[in-house]
Amino acid sequence: MGAVDDSLAAMDEADRGCLERVIALAREMAPDAVEGMSYGMPALKLDGKPLIGVVAAAKHLSIFPFSPAVVDAVAPDLEGYSLSKGTVRFTPDHPVPDDVVAEMVRLRMAEIRK
Template sequence: MEKQLPVAVRAHYQSAPSPHKETMLEMRKRILEIVPDAQEVVSYGMPAFKVDETIVAGLLANKKHVGYYPFSGSILKLFPVELAGFSKTISAIHVPVDKPLTKTLLKKLIKAKLTQAK
């Protein structure tokens, strides 16, 4: 059974344009497969995923991409090969609006964040 979306989080997905919304929801599904006990919250104005007390990922619809935020400025530089094809900043991956990140890549990013949080 799919996890129920908290009302505050749902509003963020509903307000996103297509295909951003579908990409964000697919990435949400993949993130919850990786960390099924994650609490869905709104942090810094975006849907985010909290494991214990650590925010491990955030998603935000931007004009030309979906932003994936690991909530750390030191995570993305750990994956130069995996992220070579993406536009990014220190703290965000610019995901094409119709190409969600793979579950494999999401797992690496979330695992790195959880390791860092310990």
């Protein structure tokens, strides 16, 4: 296992399921991505650059696409979610829709490979 799988394995079931879904979608879209650490968090990396990271905090889950531009681009689709410069926060009861996760991954991949 790698940093992402190890981190997910240590989480409670509800959090793990939500974040596994995010990582599985990213892996499907970027099958050559590898597990690693970026900015101190478990992340998938593409061409040596962070693609997407996931973290479970005490009161929320987070997706980090490592790009404020990516968060800004999907913000209109995330009304009711907590957003910051490079983070989307959510809960197992209110997960980020798959199409929005896919768009974040697609946009970040385009940034990495431009």
